[in-house]
Amino acid sequence: MMFNKEKPALVTGGCGFVGRNLTRRLLKEGYSLWVVDDCSIGLHCDKWLPGAEKQRVVTNGVIEYDGGRVIFIHGDARDFFAGRTELGALAEPEFGDVFHLAAIVGGRSVIDGNPMAVAQDLALDALCFNWAVSRKPARLLYASSSAAYPVDLQGKDGAVALKETDIQFGGRLGQPDMTYGWSKLTGEYLARIAHQHYGLHTACIRPFSGYGEEQDLAYPVPSIALRAAKKENPIVVWGSGLQGRDFVHIEDCIEAALRVLSRVNDGSAVNIGSGKLINFREVARLFARLEGYEAEIKPLEDKPVGVHSRYADISHMTKVLDWTPAISPEEGFGRVLRAAHERKARGL
């Protein structure tokens, strides 16, 4: 069953980039939901939730929208999972689908520059799975990441298309990418334990580089798009620009995530990627071409860049999900460029 709408869904991190897109899609599919987000990065529901005008404040920090179809807990998911959130007259329902997206992510500068802040994701995930094995929601999706993959498979020489079996619980795990990768690897392990020892339906996704129109400018695709929208020449890129990623549009990410939850129940992980490696010079050139000019590329060698080449082997994804991404880089980047023009018009 693709959608489980009998009971409300729970989306942690529902105000973030992935979370907003997922929440809107779930509402379109007819779900009712609870969203938990402390808005440390995410945007308050008032700013983006369809129909946000119809609201009622339940307690300081809990808002009901659309006659109760959406309950927004504006607070720390760790408190929610530990039962410390003041819900007033509301009772926590039995949840159907749970989408656990809340995490400190923040792009490369945070992953490399503040690894101990990111390590708090370990506490967040541990509390989530403890809550889940006692509350027993129907299904739980854990947002892992391609950062869980061993970094030695992503170096300058001999980078390979990363396949799910490159991480073997009980075999080779390798060295994931910083505390961010370690926490995602541990979260995946907890998803497996939750299934094997507690019978929970759990599934993990390993998205590669998700991008989209409303992504924060801390991420490379929207920020390079803004440089192209301003017709900058040269366009600066971080590092040599020869480091590459596998870009997947957020709409495709959401479709894939929903498919994973409906087709995987044992806590195992599925890649979400396009299978194509594109380096940042190519990203900048594509944006310039879409904008209608030829640009020189200027590398910023002192900036953090992460691993050299990270891209997905999508054979398992294609088989399990019976699906491949629908949005090409040209189409997706074109949409991001239009959004960059709107940002430019707002003076960004």
Ligand SMILES: NC(=O)c1ccc[n+]([C@@H]2O[C@H](COP(=O)([O-])OP(=O)(O)OC[C@H]3O[C@@H](n4cnc5c(N)ncnc54)[C@H](O)[C@@H]3O)[C@@H](O)[C@H]2O)c1
């Ligand atoms: N965007 C991608 O391409 C991508 C790739 C791989 C994995 N992921 C994973 O998907 C998830 C969502 O990523 P995103 O890109 O939307 O990031 P994001 O930073 O936009 O969203 C994360 C959200 O979690 C919230 N949050 C952080 N700590 C919290 C806490 N303690 N309690 C409540 N809310 C909290 C933030 O305010 C934010 O809204 C993350 O788990 C991330 O690791 C995303």
